[in-house]
Amino acid sequence: MIAQNFEYSAPANLKQALDLISDGNAKVLAGGMSLIPLMKLRFASPEQLVDIGRLAELNYIRQDNGSIRIGATTTHNQIETSPLLRSKCPLLAEAAAHIGDVQVRNMGTIGGSTAHADPAADYPASLQALEAKLKLLSSKGERTIPVADFFVDTFTTALEPGEIIAEVIVPVEDNGMGTSYEKVVHPASGFAIVGVAARLKKQGGKVVVARVGVTGLSNRSYRAANVEKALEGSGASQTDIRNAAALVAEAADANSDLSASPEYRAHLARVHTARALATALSRAS
Amino acid sequence: MKISGSYVVPIPAERAYELLQDPVVLAKCMPGTDHLAKIGEDEYEMKMKLIIASISGLFAGKVRLADQNRPQSFKLIVDGSGKIGFMKGEGLLNLAAQSDSSTEVKYDGEVQVGGTIAAVGQRLLDATSKLIIRKFFEKFSAMARDAAPSSVA
Numbered sequence: 276m277i278a279q280n281f282e283y284s285a286p287a288n289l290k291q292a293l294d295l296i297s298d299g300n301a302k303v304l305a306g307g308m309s310l311i312p313l314m315k316l317r318f319a320s321p322e323q324l325v326d327i328g329r330l331a332e333l334n335y336i337r338q339d340n341g342s343i344r345i346g347a348t349t350t351h352n353q354i355e356t357s358p359l360l361r362s363k364c365p366l367l368a369e370a371a372a373h374i375g376d377v378q379v380r381n382m383g384t385i386g387g388s389t390a391h392a393d394p395a396a397d398y399p400a401s402l403q404a405l406e407a408k409l410k411l412l413s414s415k416g417e418r419t420i421p422v423a424d425f426f427v428d429t430f431t432t433a434l435e436p437g438e439i440i441a442e443v444i445v446p447v448e449d450n451g452m453g454t455s456y457e458k459v460v461h462p463a464s465g466f467a468i469v470g471v472a473a474r475l476k477k478q479g480g481k482v483v484v485a486r487v488g489v490t491g492l493s494n495r496s497y498r499a500a501n502v503e504k505a506l507e508g509s510g511a512s513q514t515d516i517r518n519a520a521a522l523v524a525e526a527a528d529a530n531s532d533l534s535a536s537p538e539y540r541a542h543l544a545r546v547h548t549a550r551a552l553a554t555a556l557s558r559a560s
Numbered sequence: 561m562k563i564s565g566s567y568v569v570p571i572p573a574e575r576a577y578e579l580l581q582d583p584v585v586l587a588k589c590m591p592g593t594d595h596l597a598k599i600g601e602d603e604y605e606m607k608m609k610l611i612i613a614s615i616s617g618l619f620a621g622k623v624r625l626a627d628q629n630r631p632q633s634f635k636l637i638v639d640g641s642g643k644i645g646f647m648k649g650e651g652l653l654n655l656a657a658q659s660d661s662s663t664e665v666k667y668d669g670e671v672q673v674g675g676t677i678a679a680v681g682q683r684l685l686d687a688t689s690k691l692i693i694r695k696f697f698e699k700f701s702a703m704a705r706d707a708a709p710s711s712v713a
Contacts, residue, residue: 302614310614316676318644319614391614394687428694429687430613464683494687531561531686 278314285326289412292327292439297414299436301325305348305387308379328384333441336360345443347386351375354385363447366454366472370401373458375465386440389425392432392495393466394530399426399496400472401456402443403488406498410442417441426495452476452484453559457551459491459543461534467491468535469543471523473551475511475559482511485519487552492544493527501525502548511556520549563651563689564668567697571704573657576665577631579704580653586623589699591692602626606640612688617644617677631655636669645675665697 286292295301302321304310305328313319327333333346336357343364345354354360354371361368374380374388374397388396389409401407402422410419414437425433434440448454458470469491476484485506487499505519524541531537569576579585583604587596595607602625609618621640628634637650651669658664673685681688 313614316644316680318677318681319616321614393684395683429684429691430615431691432613461683466683494690528565528690530690532683534683 276315276317278311279317279320281314281321282323283326284324285329289327289330289332289441292325292330293412293414293437295325296439297437303327303390303439305390306350306383307387308375308383309387309391309393327439333386338363338447341447342444343447345385345445347440347442348384349386351380351383351385351388352377355380364405364445365448366401366405366456366474367398367445369454370397370456370470370472373397373456373460373467373470379465385443389422389443390432390434390440392426392430394429394494394496395461395466395468395470395491396496397456397458397467397470397490400467400470400488400490402445403490403496403498404454404472404474404486405445405488406486407446408444409440410444411435411438412441413438419444422496423498426497429494431495448474449476449484451478451560453555453557455551455554455558457547457554459547469540469547471544471547471551473548473555475506475552475555477511477556477559480510482506482509485552487523487548489523489527489544489548492524492529492540494530497527499523499548502552506552511552513553516549516552516556520545520552523548561671561673561685561689562669563649563671563693564666565690565693566664566666567694567701568658568662568664569697569701569704570662572660573655573663574631576655576663576704577634579700580655580665581625581634585700585703589696589703591695591699602628610692612691615688618642619647621647627652638671641675645673645677647671647673667693 301323304324304326333348335346351371351374454474456472459468472488474486485503487502490496501522502519509515524544529537529540587593592608592610599605604623607620619640619642624637626635633654649671654666656664
């Protein structure tokens, strides 16, 4: 199908873009990998599109002391192949490599995917585990919020009308941190039936940092705090990992579809949490 | 698709039962409803515009209440369609008093969804329907709390 008529503008700079969306009526277009299919199916019929996809000032990956700042229109492919991310925040690069297919990764952007808040998108698991922050901009000002507060519900975020994601901020990993992203792929869509991101650091034979982020299981991505708590202070033996991973679906109301019942999804989450933790541990030094 | 769950609302069971059958209340609580009219005994016609972030769709349909067992349970029968798909289903609502001022509403039903939305959005139907139900009960609870108890009972 063909999308309904809409007004299109491609502002020359960020300020113009923010002015154009300030009344809250326009929809922001970046890579178009989520929005355009919705428009073609007429699930979405925005009257006005503001295209920020070509704004060079939002396309960057740079280190800033202990953080790495990623501009909103940076593509999945740029993230997947970034030498800076691969060496200093490999979890995000690993997650990016799992998204969709080559075409989607060349066009789709981290800001667009995050703002769309698909409950089965790949990034959110890693962003939760990384305790990433988002810089949000509007014509009225800026604010920075943790991703845990950003993902509110299915397709629902903390973005206010007239506001865009300008930057995703992830940490430079400490020496000795091991990370991993484990995903069960939905065969048709490439989305995660379940995706688990893990970060693990050991010191003196004990786990000192454990972070686990989950996507695909329920209405929104989340950090599995109970798994982290069970693991921290332990020796991260196989049994410790299995026992901790068993807690991952405890607080979640698991989704159901043709590919997986809620019980099976929760089971997949437990198995893949254990795998993600074991791989992260093997990469930790 | 099976839909089930429960929600605790901060009002007595009798009153919850009353409010859950009041078309004015339902129209206000159901996200996107802009028209709801009585067309027969326990039967209503409704129009709604559902908006969930980027996704929106217009639906028109009928809602019927049956098997009334006041104040414990009733059946809700829904039939609706729009450009992006159709839905048909029925569910049983069970009300159980938890205390003098709170009631657990349990719902359990089976819904068939077809058309474009089911063909391409299958993966998201469950999460989305849960979101709609959650929004409904949040609004319902807020409204029940605000309304003066004497105005309805």
